[in-house]
Each structure stands twice: as C-alpha cells, then as structure tokens.
Amino acid sequence: MKPIISVQDLSKDFKIYRNHQGYLGAFRNLFDRKFDLVHAVDGVSFDVQPGELVGYIGPNGAGKSTTIKMLTGLLVPTSGTLGVNGYLPWKQRKEYVRKIGAVFGQRTTLWWDLPLTDSFDLIKHIYDIPENIFQANFNHFREILELDPFLGTPVRSLSLGQRMRADLCAAFLHNPSLVFLDEPTIGLDVVAKQRIRDFIQFINQEMGTTILLTTHDISDVQKLCERVLIIDHGKILFDGKLATLLADFGGRRILSVEFAENYPEINLKDAEVVRRDGNQVVFSFERKTISASKLINRLSADYRIADLEVQNQPIEDTIRQIYEDQLLYNHPYDKKDPAS
C-alpha cells in the first residue's frame, strides 16, 4: 500500500538570535544579527500506512511539535522530503488542509466567544461539508462524546474536558483521511481521558481514519497504538511495537518487603534498594538476571520476613528510564521495524 505519510531525512533548524542591546543595538539588529543554530528535528524518516494509529512520543523539546508542524504545513522544513496524502503540506496549504484534521490539546480550533453550535456550523461552511454527511457525523459524534449538555455554551465557558471533546468532534466532521492529535488528553481526569481514548479508537477502527497521536501520557499509547515512534534530540530512536520496547527495557521488577524485625543493614545480591522506610524496603531487580522466587529464597534465608509483594515496574517509569538513561542510544534497533 502507498503510505499516507512519507517522511525522508526531514530536518528543521531554528536560528536563535542573540540581540545587540540598547537603541543603537536595536538598529544594528536589523542588519547584523548573530545566532545559534538549534537542530529541532534532525534527519527524521518514517512512513505511515493508511488506517494506522501511530503514537509519537518523546521527552519535552525532543522535536515532536516541530515534526507535527511540518507535517501540517505550518512550518517549512530546512531539508528533507515529506509527502502527506500526496501533497506537499506547506506549499499546497488550502488543498492539503481540507483533507486533514488537527487537534492541539493546548489550544482550541473553535471560536472562543461563539456557542459551540455556531462553531460547528462555521466548520461546515469552511470545509464545504455536504449537509447529509455533516448531520450524520455530527449526530454520531455528539452522542459518543456527550456534547448535548453544552452545545449552546460559548467555548470560553467550557471546562478543559468539554472543550477537548468539542475540539475532537470538530476535527473529524469533514471526514478527514488523516488526523494529527497533539496531547489530546493533557490535563484531563481519568474518566475524561477514557472517553477521549474510546472516541479515538472508534474513529480509527470504524472510519479507518489514519491518526498520528503525540502524547506525554504513555497509557494513551499503551491503550491505543500498536506502533510507536520515539524521538529525542530531533532523531527517531525507535520505530516499532510498544510491546517490543517493553520486552527489552521493561524487564525490571519491584519487590516490596516488610521485615519482621528492624535490620540495620540489608544486603541482597542482584537487587538494589530503591526506598527504605523502617522495616519496609523496596528492591528493584532485573527479570533477566534473577527470578523472583530465587530472590525471595535468598532473602528469607538471611532475614525474617513478615510480608512481601512482587510487581512489574510501571510502564511510565520504564519509558522515563529510557529517556533519562538514553537507553536507546547505540541500541541495535533496526529502525525499519515492519510494524505495519
């Protein structure tokens, strides 16, 4: 199948200017400015097939937003090629954006002072959506997203969760073939997050819409995306199944022990103490190095134990560790992992 997004060696540099100071300096700035070059996106390549739901994750400042801005045509790349939906986004803006949707969790696409119904009506006009398609989609979405209670409310008076649901509805009304979702669950509570995830899943599975999801919340990715792209310092570090990543790096487990007496010093081979609070001690160990039962045997041979519990390390911690310890650097991943 022909990929819907095709990105090759994409780079974006920013010039950060160092300004001259003072009145004379302000004038000098017009002609003579010195700058530092920042490689926000640095030689990124990937393809997305129609119908995929891909998670695009990475720490702050990794280059996620810059990539999305290039993909949506808001920014012109410094070098590299990209084709989305058969268009060159920044060059064919109007034709291109007609066929895509975008939701930025931090900002709304709706009209601040207008009631929600007016915003949707405007979108119908802007995208020339035929009445029957508009009605079918709108009725469908408002039911899933439960928009009815605040359809008459201006956007400025909506709660974050309500606004997000409204924005999601707006982004899909014109049957886009591709939608970019940038942090759609940011700042939301568990219930609201779940509702939004359900909607995203529904759209992807029932309508076959291709979705590129940028998020900080790894559980979004875990629940929605089979394939994940990890970017850091402007480079793609991983492109494949989340499960593959977790199998390789998610091997750490947590052993919480309550000792029967207070031991001044506790030594346990192959495990490290993460936290200690009186008789309560939390160890962490590598699944590959030692099994839980062996570790417990070793521990109970030397100490008296009152209670214990073994857990897998939470997935958030694994991902954070991958970022912080830069575990993906020099890791022999084939970046062209055929996830699709």
Added chain:
Amino acid sequence: MRSIKLLFHLIRLQIRSQLQYPVSFILEVISGVIILGFYFVAFALTFSRFDNIGGWNLGEVAFVWGLAEFSFGTMDMFFSGFDYDAFGPMIRRGQFDQLLLRPANITLQVFGSRFVLRRLGKMIEGLAIFIYSLSLIQVDWTTLKLIYLPLLVISQVFFFGSLFIIGATTTFWTMERLEILNIFSYGGNEVMSYPMHIFPRPIRMLFTYIVPAILLSYYPAVYILGKTDPLGAPAIVSFLAPFVTAVMFWLAIRFWHFGIKNYQSSGS
C-alpha cells in the same frame, strides 16, 4: 468568493454574540461617543477664543476632524483583527496556526477573526462632528466633490488599515524569539514590544502622521472647502489620496504575505 462569504458569516456571528446583552452594548457605545466627544468639545471651547488658526475656522477644522474620526472608527471596526494588541496574542496563543489549518484565505480569516462592533461609538462621534461642521460652514458642493468625499473616506479607512496590517506583520519577527522558547517550554512569554519599533523612527513618523495628515486630510479638505493653499501646491495634490492609499495597501498586503512566508520558514 467562498472566503468572502465566510468573512460575512464570521462578522454576522460576532455581531450576534456582541449584541447578546443589548442594553450593555448600547451603553458602551453611548459612553464611547461621550468620552471621545469631550476631546472635541474641549478643543472647540479653546478654539472659540480665536477667530481662526492659520486661516482655518472652527467649522473647517471640525470638517477634517470629523472625517478622520469617522474613517478611523470604521477602519478600527473592520481591521481590528490586525490590531497588534489582538494579533500579537493571536500568534502567541497559536490561534494564527489554527487559521492556517483551515482551507480558506488566510487574510480574510484574520479580517473575520475580530469585528469590534462597539467602534460604532467612534463612527457616530466622527459623524456628529462632521454634521456639526456642515452647520458652521457653507460648502460649495459640486458633483465631483460629492463623488470624491466617499472616495476620500474609503481612502482614509484603507490607509490606516494598511498601517494596521504592517503593524501586525511586524509581530511575525518580534514574536519569533519568544515562540522558539515556547518549543522547549510551553507557556508563552507575555512581554512583547510595540512591533512597529523594527522600523526606524523617521519612517514611522512619516507614515503614521505626516503622509495621512497632509495627503489624506489637509489637501483633500483644501479642495472640498475651496481654501487656498499657502504653500501653493498644484491642484492635483488634493486628489492623490486614493492613489497613495492604493499603493500603500498593495505594499501592506505584499509585506503581509512576505511575513507569513517568513513565519512558516523560521518562526513559531
């Protein structure tokens, strides 16, 4: 064409939302008329101590004053999307990006992004001063003058509108540095300098005060009111306003498109 329809649709919706509380809206307009009108009343009282200043009597000055106020109010209503007070935050909050993501003409979308109906206050005030001036002076109306007057108002509107567009465009550069910081930390920097400052002061003065005062107010008034120009400029100078405006507006739009291109390749 579709974009023009969209523009009217946007304006209609904003008028409706601004008229949601009609009493408060009307009070706002009336208080606008009164406050702005005070400046003129104070000026007229001072003026009444002299018979004329530089050969211009109160009625003639009110004629020029009223026209300029009316034009500026009209401009401020239609061009308020380009007002740097509104456009700067629009870029900073990413709303301009949202407009770029819509399949419609970007310039018309900015026009439609803000329509401040309460500028009617300034328009009414200007119109009142203008009508008052006609009660003081005897204008020798001809067909040409009656055609030129509305053309002059349109010229003034678009000339000041061009300045608004140029001012908005400069924010693409002044915002740049702040926005790059935003890539690394969400949450905008609220500090922004007056964007026109990227132009040297004499150029700013020339286009914000001197050109509009001389070519768009003084000389057209010399013609309509039948004054003699002490500087003895040729009569054609009185008719330059529409041409100067056309050039200015063309330049403003060119600069605006250049700014957008720059914004897409380096900014945000």
